[in-house]
Amino acid sequence: MLILTALGALGGLTVVLALLLIIANKKLQVVEDPRIDIVEDMLPHANCGACGYPGCRPFAEALVHGDALPGKCTVSSDEGRQNIASFLGVDVGAQEKMVARLACGGGINVARNRARYQGLQSCEAASLVSGGGKECFWGCLGLGDCVDACDFDAIHLDAFHLPRVSEDKCTACGDCVVACPKDLLSLHPVSHRLWINCKNLEAGDEILEECRVACTACGRCAMDAPDKLITMKENLPVIDYSRYIDTTKPIERCPTGAIVYLDPKKGKVSGPKARPVIRKGARTEAPT
Amino acid sequence: MLFDLLKKNPTFRHGIHPPQFKEDTRDKPIRHFPFAPVMIIPLAQHIGKPSVPVVSEGQEVTRGQLLARADGFVSVPMHAPASGVIKKIGRVPSISGKMVPGIFLEPFPGSSQEVLEGKPVKVETSTPEEIINAIQNAGIVGLGGAAFPTHVKLKIPEGKHADTLIINGAECEPYLTTDHRVMLEQAPDIIQGVRYLLKATGATRAIIGIESNKPDAAVNLRNHLPPDLPLSVQVVEVKYPQGAEKMLITAILDREVPSGGLPIDVHTVVVNVATTAEIGRLLPHGRGIQERVITITGPGIKKKGNYWIPIGTPLRYILEQAGAEEDIDRVFMGGPMMGTAVSSLDIPITKGTSGIVAFREEEARKKDVKIYPCIHCGACVDACPLFLNPSKLGILAKFKDYHTMASDYNLMDCFECGSCTYVCPSHIPLVQYFRISKLVLRNEKAKAPHV
Amino acid sequence: MFKKTLHIGTSPHIIGGSSTDQIMRNVVFALLPVAAFAVYTFGLSALLLLITALASCLLTEYFLNRWIGKSSPLSDWSVTITGLLYGLTLPPHLPLWMVFVGGVIAVALGKFIFGGLGYNVFNPALVGRAFIQAAFPVAITTWMAPFLPDRFSHIPGSTLTLPFLKPVYDITSGATPLSLMKFEHHTTDTYNLLMGMTSGSTGETSALLILLGGLYLIARKMMNWRIPVALLGTVYLISTVLHWSNPDIYPGGLFMLFSGGLMLGAVFMATDMVASPITPLGATVYGIIIGIMIYVIRVWGGLPEGVMYAILFGNAVSPHIDNFIRPRVYGTGKQWSKS
Amino acid sequence: MESKPKGKLAGFFHFPQGDGLSTDEFIKGLWRENPVLVQVLGMCPTLAVTNSAINAMAMGLATLFVLVMSNILVSSLRNVIPKQVRIATYILIIATFVTVADYVIQAISLDVHKALGAFIPLIVVNCIILGRAEAFASKNGVWASFMDGLGMGVGFTFALLLLGFIREILGSGSLFGISLFADSFQDWVIMILPSGGFFALAGWLLLFNGLKLRKKQAQPEQTREEVLI
Amino acid sequence: MTVDTIQPEKKEVGSFKMFQAMVGIGIICALAIVVTYQTTLPVITKNKAEALEKAIYKVLPGAQTRKNFQWDGQKFSEADPSDHSLKDVIYTGLDANGAMVGIAIEAKGQGFQDAIQVLYGFDPEKQAIIGFYVLDSRETPGLGDKIASDAAFQENFKALTARLDESGKKLEHDIQTVKHGTKSKPWEIDAITGATISSKAVGNILNHSAQYWAPIIKAHIDELRTH
Amino acid sequence: MKTESLWFIFLNASLINNFVLAYFLGICPFLGVSGKLSTAFRMGMAVIFVMLISSMAAYGIHAFLIWVDAPFLQLISYIVVIASTVQLVEMFIKRFSPSLFKALGIFLPLITTNCAILGLALFQTNKGYNFIESFVFALGAGIGFTLALVLMAGLREKLDFAEVPVIAKGVALTLLVGGILSLTFMGFAGLGG
């Protein structure tokens, strides 16, 4: 008897439930490409936005819909990109690894401060107060907004309060580029190794008073560069990276070291004519 | 006593009472200042497009001669502050720390104070347009500090009208006494200026608002009031930032300028007294502005006082002439509440400079105190004249949540008066946070269409 | 000729008003008479208790902040207030080891965990007390009679109980005015309440000194007067009206005001700005909410006293008060369009 | 994941190659993926019944039982149950085993049953069980699912006991009902109150966080050659 | 670009299959539950009855057996001891000779945290409460839960007067809880220190229950005896 | 016998024995969905709604099981019926009020398999509440749940802008706040007793 009641009651319930679910199944099916989930899983979940999409999921959608290629994701490993590409049966869309580069060499050992800034310790804040008190208006303030902005621990301030970007860790997400109030950082392919390390628009030897490694707009690098690789614009040399030639010729005669070659092993190499960078009697305190 | 309480001077709600420090200079008559060996004249001394030089290097110019013409409507011309030679047209140092386009002028030794005159503009015979053009040609900008071209403000937009002209004589900044002295010494010019302004704007009445700590100025102006002019003097409470135009309009007219709006939205035009006096002084002679009244004061100055200083005089020269102490540590252009600290003494004063305040180290150190976290004491909330919540804004800014600040807490309304920072017991640099936040948001907005 | 590199910074270049450490120091000053009177009333045990409470809070704050590398953690004086207030809300002969435990909890759990000064969402002193009340409910509801003749020569046995052991009581116990009211329907004379002639927590008995301290802080603009006024006003109003409707059940307004921890709580604890709303209207609403809740717990609830719970509850709703009660920003809303 | 089974019951007695795998299924639930301490699942029973070690133990075992049984049944029926009615059937299965557990405990000890109150039936809605059925058992073989359920269940019991120990020792001065200290011990009543549950669990989590942080600090990331710019 | 190596799984499951699976599993479940229920039922029933009996004998010292009576508003009738769904049941306790020792009554009311459920023994002869047992409470351990264990508190219920007044409709004196150490009347309960609230709750519960039952029992005492 | 008054049932379920803070029911959403005030509030509303529905459903089932004399099916049928009823309601709302669905609907599936809902059904049965009492009980429990959730959300939103030490970030902090809230709610004990 008990068994019958039980079977009846529970059987009835399950029948109702089953019917309900069947109806639900028929009426409300959501169609979403299951590959999106899979691709999203294959992405690094950094949600950094370097791919140009607001996050990994939207990028995954774009990948699946064929609107983007896996190579756009700079955070993923080569293998990871390859996996996604072969899963979706598309090209990797190989993109050369990009890194952020700083266009200033004016650490506290070589660049002078005109005034001492007091207040919130951020470049953004300091740059609003008379440009930050650095004698060179264009120079790095060394308060590390770019460091804070980096989610990948790829930027650190060195002993002279200049940011250094680790080529390994940098994912080219562009956060530091946005963060810098002086627009000193930009994204470049790693293979671009000839680099103008200054943004000062002034010309003449007087500006060496402000900063020992400033570009005086003497123009020698432009003269020496093969194939008109470098032209002078607004008192600064400009490298035409669209026809980039890997050469160290232009740095040879630079008197200040404002143009450098970024050697993968040795780091920043300036020409033999550039004077040694430690200035005697330079103030060593931080530009606060 | 009860009676006194009842007829309290009108004012706005909230605000602060910083010490005034005006005693040192308010009784010092305005005196003329010698010409510096070299004058530095930036081409953008106003908000808007920089002016365009019409002189060339090596050219000799007379005081008051046009140096650069206005470039469009939101721009004003520059006039020579002294007779001399144009040394160079290039980049000059500026208060922003940046080198900006400008002119170096070397006055002739012993050059006279005589000023070149132009075509007079009479109130009675000119149309409002003519007056507005004349104001632009005179190179007049707001002398209250913002340096906004005055003629732009006077040009009432289509579909709006002005019924009241408020002359801002509040001068609520501590230390500064320029407007005070102007009201005492240049009452006829002010009256004349009001006539021009009334005609230009079409307003039917004008009110001069003066803080109650300048009773002599109020009396002086009242004595000069001509019977034929719908002009009156209104004394308002001493309170910072009474001089902000929104606060003055609220105090005098009990109107509120809508958020994101301008005084003209409540049918009002606000002009600073010194600006008014300058209009009244220059237009009848067709001159251009070449000097302005500046208070030089502060604990770091020995010869405190009010001076007519030619525009373009370098700061270093002014300080030397005014006998600044050797150990000055901070120098501000403008008052201590709203003014800008200068990073170099090689920059010139401009049309917008209403005062120079120099602090020695002791005063300066008072600001350099330990910052605590916000303790929600509410002092800032009780101080903000715009009824914002600086505490919340500050916390949001610290965590870089700029969008919430703008969307939920009216960040963009903040006019950076600094009242909140002044009262904060935790010494949080609130205004600095807000400046950054606003800048970031504006930059974002500027970039938005490209993304 | 000018010797120095100039300093630059943003406006305003002058600052006024008192600083945070100054405010905190003054609160300590305002509390000192209360503490002194407590020692006078309850003798050595109260003195030891206050010292232990202070020490536990200060030590916890010091070591925890050192641990995460903050410099000079005690310089803002706030934890001194926490320690003092925490001690003042405990019964005078509570075992010192319990006092110590609560002090550690107050600072570690009530303050440090949230980020320290300025970030705590609850009143740290009350978190400590609430913990102790829940952990050792018997010990914390056992009271000592005031003005015992041997209070300066004899340390009660319970005070010196060894850690983790139950206290043993060897002195005359007293009943607080509130529990007399609640369980025996006996109301204490207002004059006695005012002058601190009753038993109760160490620092709550003298309403007069507390009020004076509060007035001092209000006069120096270091305290938001709206909170105590709204709070006390609410309690007084409700109790007066109900007392009038049925004096047998509902105690009178003055009794309610001056009994238990209400005065101390209203003046010194509800006013802790960190965990209370920031706007003037918000503060008033906050005071009213706490007032209502105190009344409800005291008169209809199970416990004789509810100040602590009411304030903690107020702390919990204060983010919402801040969210919903905001002053109209200048130039927004309908009002400006009138012109 | 394993290869596709051929017949309906093919996966039933499918033992994975080597024992290493299933040991791992077991171990991971104990620590690495501990449902309470790491995944923070099934909080209600965790907090509600851990005011004594006995209750924690009973609850843990009951959950373990249901977890293992439902994992076994779900994984063995995984090819029979259509995807659309998956959740519904899992709930049915779980509810059955919970009912069974409920009656068994009631038969063993009324006191324990009373102490656990409504929380035995509430095992039905413990997210861990449905979670494992859905995430693991529905995709894996019976043996692996069994090990997984066992691991998770033991891990759950372990976490409950951690809480139960500290709450009972401090709160009642006893362990498994056996008095540990002399009579004069002062109980910390808060530990057996609801708030004590929150605090105790938070305390454990803080401890583990602290350990994790210290581990991180102890072995700093390798310093890589940084390219100067 | 459109190479779909992995097709989204399109499982077209027939409705019948779903139905089949659900109902099938439902049936298995039902069977499992019924089997458990049937095997454990006797043990559980026995456990429960024992627990209740233990409580009854505790509040009615001397009782050896018990009888259940249900009150239907008019009269008492003997009830099936195994039927738990009945309401308004009281138990009479009989000694070895079959004489009635007293009546055990369940009562319930709000305590400090949650409802307290108690069983108390009522002696219709003495018109007094003669025993007290806490069936269920969620009072604070170490504090309120002493109402179940505190010896001094239990002492209150050896003989707690619950005498009816002349009208026979209500108690002559309300049962009342007083602060610890101040008990002076036989109808007062001496509270536990530190748990005054729970003690008061017990007093209230007993008072309410006695006010309700005492008159009924007095009027129908014969029905309870004769059966 | 005197039964509890409706007012008291309500107070008890919402404040004194708050489902979350005293009974530990529905801790998962309490920890999970209390991060944002707006979400917490909508979740609370959805819970109140589901509680009312499932309370009524449970009342019906209980009556039915008593009638067929199969109390052992209580648990399984509660869970099944509650789950399917809520799903039905969800479909219904989706069909007839998309805006309401947007506001509350997304929470519904989350709630169905939640301790608080099933706990409510079991408690009301254990306490032997009649239909009206069950309804009030469900309402009180739902409102109490919402209160706890909303208070928590407010505090957490505030704590989003606090310099919480790394060690306490995450669940631990939420639990600690929950503990203090639970302490606070002890102040309501004995109310109405």
Ligand SMILES: Cc1cc2nc3c(=O)[nH]c(=O)nc-3n(C[C@H](O)[C@H](O)[C@H](O)COP(=O)(O)O)c2cc1C
């Ligand atoms: C906080 C604040 C304070 C101000 N104080 C004064 C003042 O004291 N005197 C003044 O003339 N203008 C002051 N201003 C500027 C006025 O708002 C307004 O721009 C000015 O009076 C307009 O006149 P102008 O354009 O002729 O300078 C202040 C502005 C702000 C935002």
Ligand SMILES: Cc1cc2nc3c(=O)[nH]c(=O)nc-3n(C[C@H](O)[C@H](O)[C@H](O)COP(=O)(O)O)c2cc1C
């Ligand atoms: C600020 C303050 C808050 C207090 N809050 C509470 C409280 O919430 N609950 C409580 O039982 N006692 C509290 N106390 C202690 C009581 O005021 C008082 O000592 C207690 O009511 C005596 O209670 P009893 O009747 O339970 O013995 C507080 C004391 C102070 C000074």
Ligand SMILES: Cc1cc2nc3c(=O)[nH]c(=O)nc-3n(C[C@H](O)[C@H](O)[C@H](O)COP(=O)(O)O)c2cc1C
């Ligand atoms: C955590 C806590 C739990 C409590 N539990 C109970 C309780 O279970 N029963 C009770 O009567 N009072 C309880 N109380 C209330 C106090 O102990 C109350 O002050 C006491 O009942 C008053 O009685 P007394 O006057 O005998 O000290 C509790 C208080 C706290 C703080």
Ligand SMILES: Cc1cc2nc3c(=O)[nH]c(=O)nc-3n(C[C@H](O)[C@H](O)[C@H](O)CO)c2cc1C
């Ligand atoms: C008026 C006033 C009242 C205060 N009340 C308390 C208090 O009740 N409890 C406390 O721990 N700290 C109190 N403080 C100190 C301080 O605000 C407190 O330590 C912070 O909560 C710590 O972040 C008070 C401070 C002031 C100025």
Ligand code: SF4
């Ligand atoms: S590069 Fe830019 S952001 Fe980075 S430290 Fe320099 S100024 Fe600041």
Ligand code: SF4
């Ligand atoms: S001169 Fe060039 S290198 Fe030097 S600080 Fe300026 S930007 Fe940097």
Ligand code: SF4
């Ligand atoms: S600076 Fe902005 S926020 Fe601060 S008081 Fe002035 S208007 Fe208000």
Ligand code: SF4
């Ligand atoms: S004044 Fe400073 S400390 Fe006070 S609330 Fe404002 S920001 Fe916070």
Ligand code: FES
């Ligand atoms: S375990 Fe209760 S809600 Fe998740």
